[in-house]
Amino acid sequence: xxxxMFRFLLVLxxxxxxxxxxxxxxxxxxxxxxxxxxxxQMGIINSAREIPGFLAFAxxxxxxxIKEYRLAALSILLLGVGILLTGYMPSYAxxxxxxxxxxxxxxxxxxxNQSLTIQYFDKKLxxxxxxxxxxxxxxxxxxxxxxxxxxxYYLNYAQTFLVSGLLVALIGIWALFENPTDKNxxxxxxxxxxxxxxxVFYILTCLSGARRQIFTVFAIFLMVEHFRFSVSEVTxxxxxxxxxxxxxxxxxxxxxxSWGERKxxxxxxxxxxxxxxxxxxxDSKLAIGILYVVDSLFFNFDIAIRTYFQKIGEKxxxxxxxxxxxTINHIIAVALPAIGGYLWxxxxxxxxxxxxVLSVAxxxxxxxxxxxxxxxxxxxxxxxDK
Numbered sequence: 001x002x003x004x005m006f007r008f009l010l011v012l013x014x015x016x017x018x019x020x021x022x023x024x025x026x027x028x029x030x031x032x033x034x035x036x037x038x039x040x041q042m043g044i045i046n047s048a049r050e051i052p053g054f055l056a057f058a059x060x061x062x063x064x065x066i067k068e069y070r071l072a073a074l075s076i077l078l079l080g081v082g083i084l085l086t087g088y089m090p091s092y093a094x095x096x097x098x099x100x101x102x103x104x105x106x107x108x109x110x111x112x113n114q115s116l117t118i119q120y121f122d123k124k125l126x127x128x129x130x131x132x133x134x135x136x137x138x139x140x141x142x143x144x145x146x147x148x149x150x151x152x153y154y155l156n157y158a159q160t161f162l163v164s165g166l167l168v169a170l171i172g173i174w175a176l177f178e179n180p181t182d183k184n185x186x187x188x189x190x191x192x193x194x195x196x197x198x199x200v201f202y203i204l205t206c207l208s209g210a211r212r213q214i215f216t217v218f219a220i221f222l223m224v225e226h227f228r229f230s231v232s233e234v235t236x237x238x239x240x241x242x243x244x245x246x247x248x249x250x251x252x253x254x255x256x257x258s259w260g261e262r263k264x265x266x267x268x269x270x271x272x273x274x275x276x277x278x279x280x281x282x283d284s285k286l287a288i289g290i291l292y293v294v295d296s297l298f299f300n301f302d303i304a305i306r307t308y309f310q311k312i313g314e315k316x317x318x319x320x321x322x323x324x325x326x327t328i329n330h331i332i333a334v335a336l337p338a339i340g341g342y343l344w345x346x347x348x349x350x351x352x353x354x355x356x357v358l359s360v361a362x363x364x365x366x367x368x369x370x371x372x373x374x375x376x377x378x379x380x381x382x383x384x385d386k
Contacts, residue, residue, distance in 0.1 A: 003120075004178075004179075004180035005069075005116060005120045005180040005181070005182065006120075006121075006129060007180065008069065008072075008175065008178055008180035009072075009113055009116060009117065009129075009133060009180075010132075010133065010136055011171065011174075011175070012072055012073070012076050012109060012113070012171070012172075012175055013113060013133050013136055013137060013140070014136055014137075014139075014140040015076050015079075015080075015140075015167075015168050015171040015172070016075075016076055016079060016105075016106060016109050016110070016113075016168070017136075017137040017140045017141055017144075018140040018141065018143060018144040018164075018167075018168070019079055019080060019083050019144070019164055019165065019167070019168035020079070020083075020102075020106055021140070021141040021144040021145060021238065021242075022083070022144045022145075022147060022148055022151075022160070022161075022164040023083050023086065023102065023161070023164070024216070024220075024238075025144075025145060025148050025231070025234060025235055025238055026148060026152070026157060026160060026161075026231060027086070028042075028220055028221060028224045028234070029224065029230075029231045029234070030086075030087070030090070030157045031045070031095060032224060032225065034090050034157060035090045035091065035092060035095055037092060037095070038345075039221065039225065039341050039344040039345055039348075040341045040342055040344075040345055041092060041341070042217070042221060042337075042341060043217070043337040043338045043339070043340055043341015043342065043344070044096070044337070044338050044341065045092075045095055045096055045099055045337075046099075046213070046216075046217045046337035046338075046341075047334055047335065047336075047337040047338040048096045048099055048100055048103075049099045049100065049102075049103045049337075050103070050209075050213070050330045050334045050337065051100065051103070051330075051334060052100065052103045052104040052106075052107045052108070053103070053107040053209075053326055053327070053329065053330035053334075054327055054330035054331065054334045055327065056107055056108065056111045056323050056324075056326030056327045056330070057192055057323045057324050057326070057327040058323075059071065059108055059111050059112065059319075059323045059326075060190060060191065060192060060319065060320050060323050062108075063188075063190070063319065064190055067181070068112050068115065068116060068188075068319060069112070069116065069178075069179070069180060069181060070176065071108060071112050072108075072109055072112040072113065072116070072175065073172055073175030073176045073178070074105075074108075074172065074176070075104070075105045075106070075107075075108040075109035075112065075172075076105060076109055076168060076169075076171055076172035076175060077105070077169050077172030077173060077175075077176070078101065078102075078104055078105030078108075078172070079102055079104075079105030079106050079109065079168055079169075079172070080105070080165045080166065080167070080168030080169025080170070080171075080172055081101060081102075081105070081165065081169055082098050082099070082100075082101035082102025082103070082104070082105060082165070083098075083102055083161055083164055083165030083168060084161055084162045084164070084165025084166050084169065085098045085101065085161075085165070086098040086099075086102070086161040086165070087156075087157050087158025087159065087160065087161035087162060088158055088161075088162075090158075105172075107326065107330075110326065111322055111323050111326045113133075114306055114322045114325075114326075115188075115318055115319040115322040115323070117129055117130060117133070117306075118306065118307075118309075118310045118318050118322070119185050119186070119188070119315075119318050119319065120182065120185060123307070123310055123311055124257060126307060126310055127253040127254075127256040127257055127303065127304075127307045128250070128253040128254065128257070129253070130253055130303040130306065130307065131249050131250040131251065131252050131253020131254065131256075131303065132249065132250050132253065133249070134245065134248075134249030134250075134252065134253075134300055134303060135245065135246050135247070135248075135249030135250045136249070137245060137249070138241075138242045138243065138244070138245030138246030138247075138248075138249055139242070139246045141238065141241070141242040141245070142239055142242035142243060142246065144164070145235050145238045145239045145242060146239070147164065148160070148231070148235050149232070149235060151163060151164070152231065186315040186316055187316065188316060188317075188318060188319035188320065189316045189317060189319070189320045190320075191320065192320060192323075192324060193317045193320040193321055193324065194324065195317070197312065198309065198312065198313065198321065200308075200365060200368050200369060201305065201308060201309045201312070201313075201321075201325065202325070202328050203365050204265070204305050204308075204362060204365055204366065205305055205325045205328050205329045206328045206329060206331055206332055207332070207358055207359075207361060207362040207365070208302050208305060208329060208362070209328070209329035209330050209331065209332050210332040210336055210354075210355070210358050211272060211355060211358065211359065211362070212299075212302075212329075213332070213336045213337055213340075214276065214336070214340070214351055214352065214354070214355040215295055215296075215299060217337050217340070218279075218337075218340055218344070218351045218352065219279060219291075219292055219295060220234070220292075221344075222279060222288065222348060223237075223288060223289070223292065225348075226348055227285045227288055229285075229289075233289075237289055237292055237293065240293055241292075241293055241296040241297075244293065244296065244297055245296065245297075245300060248297060248300055249300055252264070252300045252301060252303060252304075253303070256303070256304050256307050261304040261305070261307060261308040261311075261369055262366055262367065262369040262370075264301050264304045265301060265304050265305070265362075265366040265369070266363060266366050266367070267298075267301070268298045268301035268302070268304075269359050269360075269362045269363035269366060270363060271294065271298045272295070272298060272355070272356075272359040272362075273356050273359045273360060273363070275291055275294055275295045275298070276352045276353070276355035276356040276359060277352070277356050278291045279291060279349075279352040279355075280349040280352040280353055280356070281349075306322075306325075308369060309321060309325070332358075336351075336354075340354065
């Protein structure tokens with residue numbers, strides 16, 4: 001636990017996820033109740049949110065002029081600024097602007113977070129680190145969700161966004177004065193890397209982006225608009241999810257080492273097919289809430305995509321491929337919310353049928369994973385206690 005990079009990433013992960021959790025918990029209700037947006041507008045807003053993720057490949061050029069860990073710190077600062085401005089710009093255009101600002105910080109931190117994790121920790125340890133960080137997101141989200149209850153009791157929407165965004169921004173400022181680097185880490189390629197042997201990683205990453213959008217946009221909007229979940233009910237579901245993730249995250253990291261990426265991803269995709277069909281067909285508020293918790297549970301399994309790449313990838317490609325992967329992840333993610341929003345106006349079930357079809361495709365591609373044919377040369381191992 002004394003490893004400086006692990007500590008650095010842990011603190012920033014807590015800040016990123018905690019701030020985003022508060023934003024996500026109240027944003028849909030804020031947008032519907034205060035800004036009066038409809039399904040199509042919500043789709044556009046969420047498509048705009050994914051544009052910075054689509055442009056994540058540009059991080060390769062940013063780290064030409066600043067260190068990658070500095071970019072991580074600046075990203076957290078920008079995330080906080082985007083959150084704190086949200087409540088004071090309630091117009092449709094204002095929501096798009098603040099969402100993009102917040103999203104630039106969130107996505108560029110996630111890009112650097114994933115890259116630094118597989119650079120600094122070897123193939124066996126990285127899955128454990130990712131699992132612990134995912135567990136930390138569960139804990140930070142739990143605390144953040146509790147803060148929503150407390151803040152919304154005393155404050156209005158704008159003030160809640162302000163307080164939470166300010167806390168995140170302060171952590172970003174702290175991180176700017178930290179230096180957790182190790183001079184022995186393999187230097188990273190400062191250019192965009194695309195290689196044929198990574199094609200399965202690219203496809204699964206792209207499909208993962210589509211799955212994530214349906215989960216984060218339409219599943220929540222289904223609960224708020226169609227089933228009329230209140231802020232407190234949505235918050236309660238988030239709290240349940242976070243408790244599950246806190247305990248499950250570290251276990252997923254260990255399961256990857258024990259069972260392998262192909263088996264875990266196959267389990268995830270089979271479960272998602274059932275979940276998306278359930279979203280489309282079930283008309284019970286309680287059942288939809290249960291499905292959302294199950295959906296969140298399997299969301300943790302996607303770290304297996306990154307550990308798969310680490311096992312087949314060349315060390316110098318890690319930073320570039322993580323950035324390119326984030327862009328690929330958002331190819332569908334940028335268009336899907338807008339398209340799904342218009343389909344929603346025709347029938348709210350359509351986005352979930354799309355999700356089921358994409359999960360079937362992902363299940364098929366997951367069967368191509370063959371770690372045993374990958375380059376098994378281990379990277380430099382780094383202990384969490386050093």
